[in-house]
Amino acid sequence: MKFWEAMTGSDLTREWKAFEVRAEALPADHRAAWEQIKGHLLPYSDFTGRSLLPILDSALVLLEESAADGQSVDEVLGDDIEGFCAALAGGEGARSHRDRWREQLNRNVARKLGRLGG
Structure with a gap:
């Protein structure tokens, strides 16, 4: 990966488009499952989604x-696509964006309160 691609995310855009082309060839029920998988896995990704691409590729395969x-x-x-996605992302305890942001907010508030109280 080149520096410019890493900064702009153009490599991710290319890969994402390739996923969508592959998904279009699936039967309707499999395409619907693909859409659900994407929706349930995206909260587990980092901001760029780089960590999620291999998982999405495996699910699409x-x-x-x-x-x-x-x-x-x-x-x-099975009938629990959300549970399937949680298992793919690292289990029920896998951290999502919301968990990371909550932890960061709590650290920042604790640090500010420590300065005010001390």
Whole structure:
């Protein structure tokens, strides 16, 4: 990856578009599952999404292979796509943006209160 690509995210845009082209080739139920997977996984990503791309690629490969084998989405992912995504992201305890921001806010407030009280 070149510096300019890292700064602008152009490499991510290219990869994201490639994901979407691949997803368009999926049957309708698998495409709907792809949309749900993206929606449930994005909160676990960093600001750029770089950490999420390999996970999304693996999920898309799983959908592509299951569609090619004639398997339904329920056979592959089960009925709990949100739980599937949480497991992909590192389990139920995986930290999301909200968790990181809450911790940062709490540290900042504690630091400010420490200065005011001390």
